[in-house]
Amino acid sequence: MSAAANKTRLVEEMKAQSGQDPSQCFQCAKCSAACPVTAAMDLLPHQVIRYLQMGMEEELLKSKTPWICASCFTCAARCPRDLDLARMMEGIRLSMLRCREGNKFGPADLTPEQLEKLPQQALVSGFRKYNK
Amino acid sequence: MARTGVFVCHCGTNIAGTVDIDQSVEASRGFPGVVHAGEYRYLCSEMGQDLIKNAIEEHNLDRVVVGTCSPRMHENTFRKAAAEAGLNPYMLEVANIREHCSWVHREMDEATPKAIALLRAAAAKVALNDPLDIPELDVEKRALIIGGGIAGIQAALDIAEAGYVVDIVEREPSIGGRMAQLEKTFPTLDCSACILTPKMVEAAQHPNVNLITYSEIDEVKGFVGQFDVKIRQKARSVDSVKCTGCGICWEKCPSKAPSEFEMGMAKRKAIYVPFPQAVPNVPVIDRDNCLYFKKGRCQICAKECPPEAIDFEQQDVVIERRYGAIIVATGFDQLDPSIYGEYGYGQHPDILTGLEFERLFNASGPTGGKVVRLSDGKPPRNVVFIQCIGSRDKARGMNYCSKICCMFTAKQAILLKEKVPDARSYVFYIDVRTAGKGYEEFQRRAAEEYDVAYLRGQVxxxxxxxxxxxxxxVDSLSGKIVEIKADMVVLAAASIARCDAPEVGRKVGINSDSYHFFNEAHPKLRPVETHTAGVFIAGACQAPKDIPDTVAQASAAAVKAIGLLSKEKLQGEACTAEVIQDECSGCLNCIAVCPYTAITEVEIEERHHGGTLKRTVAQVNPSLCQGCGSCTATCRSGSINLKGFTNEQILAEVDAICL
Structure with missing residues (x-):
């Protein structure tokens, strides 16, 4: 665990992407209590933020939770700290792709097999990124 | 020609660290009118003050400039020192070379010329200073307390015991406030009414305390020592003198309305006392719900009343009275949790707020003291308490911690276990905050001895x-989603400012924070004073507060009021505005901007070409003027001067700085 460094690449990238600051969270966990898809998550939403606060980048990269997130924004609607966790999740997904894979491909470079394997959320992220 | 002395303070290294003191002293010697300049490490010390006093004598100084901290800190100290050496205290000026200079600059070569400029400005101003007299004001030996909860009652009793007359103005028909609604009090679990009602009775019986219930403040005018207050005593429709409080009227009354005291969970009659221990025990007729007032018939109460105390013709009465001091103790409201759709408050009878749940324990409450579900009257087995409903919520609620909820929740969970032994309580919390004497121990007792399950997480x-x-x-500590089949849910709704707090603040002339809680004059050192002299605050109208803190603050406010009332005379403001009536054009714009209604129009006679001419001009009442300077800034012809800050003096300062 790299708890000392909050300023890991993933966290910084996520902050830049989402405009949300995980240090604002005081871990009331209302996001997790409200989330409709926690049953399929390996980390609860509030734990994802905790991992960001602790700079636990490697552990977070292994988690499926950001890819399970349905972007329903219930967490954002409930958060007493006015944090938009859905946006953070999106930021994490983008950052994960960038940290792990780099910016290697454009949509045209993907083969049909790759497209089949690619998670839906990554496609959404990709479209958002390339549509700018 | 002025004989000015300039004294520059090092303030340890606070000033000397950034400002070259020697250079400043040297430069000061060259200012017009300056005959002496000196410096000292701490001018505010007795040694420093002696230095000034001795120099005044030795060099025959008639004016003094001190280059020190902000005048808010030590202006009085130095004025007193100058007065002790025989000068009029207003012949001294402070050049603020700490907050305005050394603290906000890093480089000595930049800060020093600025300090010199500030000293030069002060020297230029002081050369034009005139001796001013401090007016003396009378003090009306009577205090007004707005709000008759535990804060108001405590403050009133303290002031009354000190020998001063005090009026409590209470909006409701009875004094008692929020504390009267509570069943037990934490952390000792003593019965709230048992400790409150003796104080209510004591207030009612004390010869120095007047209760003005069912009344509100209409208007506050005047100033410290002489507040002129209009109190609207609403028509009670019952003659307080004749009424014996027998209760026949409210027994016989046929119309009902939701009881405010029971948070709407029970009905009261149209003629009612809010609760059995009400003080005064005189009912009021709620005219909106009374059959006679609505439809012109009924009058059963009047027919049944043995002493014939019912008076349908009664009108609102406006009491006009003068007070020396005012204590605002208007208490708090509970946030309405229906803004949170996810909790379903208001949509199900078994989802209650903390204050509503509290009433279920009370023998005179809506369930006669039985803790049962309002839906089916059965005792609850599983009760879920949720903390921080609207507190610590900057998105939809209040950003602050309401302070009392952790403790009242622990209390209610304990009381529940005692009333319904097989009940189980679950508390969802973000943090448990139990700072206070005996508080942590109390909360732990709930968790350890009363089997209350504390779950760190939200719903x-x-x-x-x-x-x-x-x-x-969710229980965030185990990282598990939790689902509880609950019979009742209790929401610890945030404590918020009274909905009409801004209006009260405006009337009394005190300001509040962004949540509409009244502001104290200093968060640490002047906790019960306000920025308006003579107005003090106590209790939860200042911030969410528990009973011990409220009572302590109420006694503190009382001491401040007593200190004020005990003075024979008050020192008024010397720096007041003055109209040069020869130059005044009579546009009267100054009247519109004056926040203290100190300016009036007056007709003067002038000689004009051999005849006399009548002309309207402005006139300042110096006992009302607080010296804010709005009028001088507004005056188009520059014919209002603020004493101690005349237009000439200000311009001299500007010139000196621009040199």
């Missing part, structure tokens, strides 16, 4: 299912 949604409520939450 995402509550929905009814069959005969219970499903509470969907």
């Amino acid at each position: 995402g949604k509550i929905f009814p299912e069959e005969d219970h409520l499903v509470v969907h939450g």
